[in-house]
Amino acid sequence: MGPTAGKPPATMQAVRFDRATGELRLAEVPTPAPAAGEVLVKVAACGICQSDVRRIDGEIEPRLARYTPGHEAAGVVAAAGSRVRRWAPGDRVVLAAGRQCGECAACRGGAGADSCTDLRLPATHHDGVWAEYAVTSETALVPVPDAIPLEQATVLSGAVATPYGAIETARLRPAEGVGVWGLGGLGIHLVQLARLCGASPIIALDIRPAARELALGRGADLALDPANTRLESYIRGVTDGRGLDVAFDFVGRACSFGQARAVLGDRGRLVVVGTSLDVGEAVPEFASMRHDQTVVAHTGYRVRHLEDVVGLVGRGRLDVSASIGAVLPLARVAEGLQRMRERDGDLLRLLLRP
Ligand SMILES: [Zn+2]
Numbered sequence: 306m307g308p309t310a311g312k313p314p315a316t317m318q319a320v321r322f323d324r325a326t327g328e329l330r331l332a333e334v335p336t337p338a339p340a341a342g343e344v345l346v347k348v349a350a351c352g353i354c355q356s357d358v359r360r361i362d363g364e365i366e367p368r369l370a371r372y373t374p375g376h377e378a379a380g381v382v383a384a385a386g387s388r389v390r391r392w393a394p395g396d397r398v399v400l401a402a403g404r405q406c407g408e409c410a411a412c413r414g415g416a417g418a419d420s421c422t423d424l425r426l427p428a429t430h431h432d433g434v435w436a437e438y439a440v441t442s443e444t445a446l447v448p449v450p451d452a453i454p455l456e457q458a459t460v461l462s463g464a465v466a467t468p469y470g471a472i473e474t475a476r477l478r479p480a481e482g483v484g485v486w487g488l489g490g491l492g493i494h495l496v497q498l499a500r501l502c503g504a505s506p507i508i509a510l511d512i513r514p515a516a517r518e519l520a521l522g523r524g525a526d527l528a529l530d531p532a533n534t535r536l537e538s539y540i541r542g543v544t545d546g547r548g549l550d551v552a553f554d555f556v557g558r559a560c561s562f563g564q565a566r567a568v569l570g571d572r573g574r575l576v577v578v579g580t581s582l583d584v585g586e587a588v589p590e591f592a593s594m595r596h597d598q599t600v601v602a603h604t605g606y607r608v609r610h611l612e613d614v615v616g617l618v619g620r621g622r623l624d625v626s627a628s629i630g631a632v633l634p635l636a637r638v639a640e641g642l643q644r645m646r647e648r649d650g651d652l653l654r655l656l657l658r659p
């Protein structure tokens with residue numbers, strides 16, 4: 306059993322970030338109340354994602370002047386707002402990032418979070434999950450079976466559901482050759498999921514030897530340093546000259562994009578994951594693409610992707626138990642962020658425990 310669900314206290318501990326001063330600190334704030342159709346979750350674990358770090362460091366402009374960061378969490382339902390039918394206190398859940406807007410045509414028609422055309426995002430539109438409690442739409446929760454620790458469920462919400470969604474975007478089929486540029490928390494799980502999907506061969510690329518080593522352990526057939534000048538001939542060699550069917554670019558720089566494009570085979574798909582692609586830098590690379598190749602951008606995941614990966618772990622098909630690098634108390638958030646900046650927390654997921 307997870308944490309017991311008692312009546313939520315009036316105040317709670319939360320990490321607060323002030324954009325003007327750059328100050329990040331633990332504060333006592335009012336416990337949020339769930340509105341109609343919303344649920345209050347007692348957070349058991351929350352993840353530190355590279356995008357949280359980039360927003361705090363000012364690389365991604367936050368829309369809020371002061372907010373609670375974090376968008377990956379799992380926990381136990383503490384209270385349900387009016388009209389909530391699916392959840393009761395004590396239910397173990399993982400949160401999909403994003404609340405329904407409640408106002409778009411899909412929301413008014415009673416559709417779920419995956420259909421909302423104006424999804425409200427944590428740390429962008431409202432407070433995030435680095436706190437003892439968090440509120441979200443009842444449709445943005447996925448049940449977690451007792452057999453899956455809530456720490457693992459937290460990892461599924463960001464670092465596994467996003468590459469899982471990217472595999473769907475790529476329409477990856479068994480026996481297709483895959484390349485993965487950038488083996489951070491997302492890329493490493495892409496390798497693992499591509500293996501599960503029957504991709505072959507799977508080629509992992511990262512400048513860090515430790516990342517390449519990890520990828521070989523998670524199912525990559527070959528791990529290469531992108532600085533290797535014979536990269537293209539290696540990849541042509543292991544794909545019998547045909548090149549890659551699918552290239553996933555988790556780096557999003559002109560260098561990774563250019564390399565991936567150069568080794569893409571006929572009808573190949575290049576999937577740029579995340580928001581870091583410098584389009585201005587990459588545009589010349591588009592000019593040299595063949596007419597039957599595709600470039601597609603992929604961001605985030607759907608609630609149904611999160612349901613799928615929870616199901617895969619629950620049925621023993623996917624093991625993410627080795628993906629958690631450390632679990633720090635919420636008060637040590639600054640240390641966690643620093644470890645992410647130094648890229649040592651990037652290979653395995655760093656979690657916070659409120
Ligand atoms: Zn994330």
Ligand SMILES: [Zn+2]
Pocket residue numbers: 405406407408409410411412420421422423424
């Ligand atoms: Zn909506």
